[in-house]
Amino acid sequence: MWPLARFRVEDASMEPSLRAGDYVLVNRWAYAFRAPGPGDIIVFRHPRRDGMFLIKRIASVDGPGRIVVSGDNAAWSEDSRTFGPVGREALVGRVIVRTRP
């Protein structure tokens, strides 16, 4: 599996770190040798909607595989407050590069 994946960002819950229209490169091997940690920006599969990817920041990790995510723009974010912690298996990887128009 190629380690880099491209994503285009939509919606506003990660402003100002990420804006709609930004591209991000995600390292899919990021957590092969180390565990996800607070502060990492990750792309993961939506726990309730098939085929949809979300991009959020890790707020905390409660034990193995329970990753609490939140949007930087917390007032406007659908995150672990609505869908609970995210499982490790839902992670695509960690954002390593952001580009902006």
Added chain:
Amino acid sequence: MTVLHKVLRGLDRVRPAAVAHAHCDIPCGIYDPHHAQMAAHTVIRMVDLIGQLEKPGPSSTHEQRQEFHGKLARYIATKEQHAEIAKHEIRILWGDYFKPEHAEQFPELHDLVWKALKAGSKARQEINLQASEDLLEHANDIAAIFWKTKGLEVVRAKAPYPTARETVYPKVH
């Protein structure tokens, strides 16, 4: 704009990147049917442009034929893209914005959405002015319901675009 961003944008055109949502639709509440209406106008415009395109005759040069095919391909690509944008925007309004009480108040809503999506598919698949106009008309009706749920009156006016079709606008004071 960084070089990397340009590269990624170029790649996106060849092979679109997946979308990662920094999702906010539950509380942010920012919706507008105008996206769907504008996309429908674009579809109509592309059908018009395709119709106006002069077909190169038997004595045409290679360059003339190439220009014809280039333009035709661009018009078709844009038509398909915007038909899809219109459908996408209508689905967002339908799935995310409208609530059960709106559907009770406007019982025709579900049928309108269904018709708009069907017209959008037809306008995408075919070079079909009627389907494109139907797409706009249904998008207009959905827009009228949308603005009424916001407590705003609407006006129907000719759009200030080359398509100049009637379009529903909110009366914002």
